[in-house]
Amino acid sequence: MAGEALVRQFLDHAERLAGARIPDLVAEDPARAASMALRVGPVYASFARQRIDAPTLATLGELAGHVRLSLALRALVDGAEVNASEGRPALHTALRSDLGRGEVAGRAHADALAARERMAGLVASLRESGVTDVVNIGIGGSDLGPRLVVDALKDFNDGRFRVHFVSNVDGSEVQHALRGLDPARTAAILVSKSFGTQETLLNGALVRDWLGGGERLYAVSANVPAAEAFGVDPARVLPMWDWVGGRYSLWSAVGFAIALAVGMDGFEALLAGAAGMDAHAVEAPLDANLPIRHALVAVWNRNALGLPTQAVLPYDQRLAHLPAYLQQLVMESLGKSVRSDGRAPGVATVPVVWGGAGTTAQHSFFQALHQGTDVVPADFIGVVRPAHGYRGNHDALLANLLAQAESLGNGHAADDPQKTYPGNRPSTLFLLDELTPHSLGALLAMYEHSVYAQSVLWGINAFDQWGVELGKRIAGELLPALRGEGEAGDVVTRALLEEIRARR
Numbered sequence: 001m002a003g004e005a006l007v008r009q010f011l012d013h014a015e016r017l018a019g020a021r022i023p024d025l026v027a028e029d030p031a032r033a034a035s036m037a038l039r040v041g042p043v044y045a046s047f048a049r050q051r052i053d054a055p056t057l058a059t060l061g062e063l064a065g066h067v068r069l070s071l072a073l074r075a076l077v078d079g080a081e082v083n084a085s086e087g088r089p090a091l092h093t094a095l096r097s098d099l100g101r102g103e104v105a106g107r108a109h110a111d112a113l114a115a116r117e118r119m120a121g122l123v124a125s126l127r128e129s130g131v132t133d134v135v136n137i138g139i140g141g142s143d144l145g146p147r148l149v150v151d152a153l154k155d156f157n158d159g160r161f162r163v164h165f166v167s168n169v170d171g172s173e174v175q176h177a178l179r180g181l182d183p184a185r186t187a188a189i190l191v192s193k194s195f196g197t198q199e200t201l202l203n204g205a206l207v208r209d210w211l212g213g214g215e216r217l218y219a220v221s222a223n224v225p226a227a228e229a230f231g232v233d234p235a236r237v238l239p240m241w242d243w244v245g246g247r248y249s250l251w252s253a254v255g256f257a258i259a260l261a262v263g264m265d266g267f268e269a270l271l272a273g274a275a276g277m278d279a280h281a282v283e284a285p286l287d288a289n290l291p292i293r294h295a296l297v298a299v300w301n302r303n304a305l306g307l308p309t310q311a312v313l314p315y316d317q318r319l320a321h322l323p324a325y326l327q328q329l330v331m332e333s334l335g336k337s338v339r340s341d342g343r344a345p346g347v348a349t350v351p352v353v354w355g356g357a358g359t360t361a362q363h364s365f366f367q368a369l370h371q372g373t374d375v376v377p378a379d380f381i382g383v384v385r386p387a388h389g390y391r392g393n394h395d396a397l398l399a400n401l402l403a404q405a406e407s408l409g410n411g412h413a414a415d416d417p418q419k420t421y422p423g424n425r426p427s428t429l430f431l432l433d434e435l436t437p438h439s440l441g442a443l444l445a446m447y448e449h450s451v452y453a454q455s456v457l458w459g460i461n462a463f464d465q466w467g468v469e470l471g472k473r474i475a476g477e478l479l480p481a482l483r484g485e486g487e488a489g490d491v492v493t494r495a496l497l498e499e500i501r502a503r504r
């Protein structure tokens with residue numbers, strides 16, 4: 001079907017379902033719970049509580065076919081120049097899969113394997129050393145992925161190292177991270193693709209001095225000369241490449257801290273889980289493809305239902321960093337209002353991603369989810385088998401997870417409007433059999449592919465982030481002014497500078 005006809009069909013479905021209620025959609029189709037669910041290895045996903053029906057999904061599938069989503073996924077893993085504004089491929093899949101065809105993907109995969117072997121050597125030598133604590137210094141993609149995974153996989157950590165993270169240029173974070181650590185027993189990893197990031201260089205210099213030099217300093221960077229010039233021994237610099245986006249990089253040596261925490265076996269299992277999802281994303285048909293289904297639902301919620309935000313609600317404390325990780329993955333990738341071809345997308349793109357771990361979050365912002373004026377679609381993530389033996393707690397956790405998805409979807413009528421729940425709040429519910437390196441790898445790769453699929457549907461580049469540059473430049477200009485050297489900034493900033501200077 002031609003594009004215009006498809007858009008018209010999309011709008012017809014939007015109009016038809018504008019007044020639809022999730023409990024009615026569920027009641028109308030007894031097979032819905034099963035037909036709206038997909039399983040890929042350890043990841044089960046139910047879309048039954050989305051405000052969508054089978055004919056709409058069929059149209060969305062046609063839309064995916066129209067933008068050649070399957071070919072786009074294939075192009076991604078084969079190393080096509082999907083990052084057009086920077087003239088690069090985005091080959092994060094080559095870090096964990098040998099799915100890519102052709103020379104570019106093949107070379108990337110070989111480079112990734114060689115780097116992983118070097119990383120394994122460094123992990124082994126550190127395990128044999130007297131080092132007890134490791135500080136990962138990085139920000140954005142050089143922090144959020146490793147931070148999430150190290151915390152999520154703490155049940156797989158043998159405790160050989162305590163791993164700490166420092167990202168913020170706020171000196172308070174580095175001060176508290178180093179408090180109580182022994183410089184003679186601490187190693188630091190400077191993770192920066194560019195090795196030009198202000199926060200990481202300032203924190204790195206502080207930690208290098210605190211360590212008393214570069215002896216236990218490691219680096220992961222695509223800018224090896226800069227890392228060496230900083231004082232890191234070339235033998236302790238692991239490579240990154242311009243074909244890996246920062247927010248897609250935890251599978252590379254950026255995951256050094258992960259490998260220290262859960263061992264190389266755990267790291268390999270994480271990669272294997274992601275590789276399984278890569279194969280599914282590229283090979284599964286459109287109508288049975290989990291990341292594509294997730295992406296189509298995201299676009300439906302944003303453009304047909306007009307929902308401006310998206311909540312991420314892991315019902316597992318170990319996944320407490322998942323909302324922050326997905327904020328970067330989704331919002332840095334899709335936060336664009338210009339298509340790759342320079343045109344306006346003509347529709348809303350990125351939602352604001354936010355969230356928190358259940359059940360804790362139930363006692364903070366869930367009131368607004370249930371009765372606020374904005375409808376917030378949610379991704380719930382639960383884990384069937386816990387890694388602890390407190391069965392009573394886990395049953396309560398799962399009961400709350402199921403109860404929240406049900407009550408947000410169905411609502412509750414009452415005579416008293418204060419006690420009425422409007423319901424019709426859409427959600428997707430993921431269940432992992434267990435939280436393991438393998439299942440976590442699969443879940444994170446699912447989100448990566450969904451984000452890429454959304455970018456293809458909207459025609460935008462998921463792999464650049466020009467929007468972060470302006471603030472960085474202005475901060476550079478304001479730095480001397482803050483020290484009293486010259487003037488910078490607009491009228492409001494100057495007034496604020498004066499206020500700060502007067503009270504220092």
Ligand SMILES: O=P(O)(O)OC[C@H]1O[C@](O)(CO)[C@@H](O)[C@@H]1O
Pocket residue numbers: 139140141142191192193194195196197200246247332465468
């Ligand atoms: O790894 P680097 O080069 O220090 O960059 C850190 C982060 O900064 C950004 O470039 C912009 O905030 C992110 O995309 C990236 O993950």
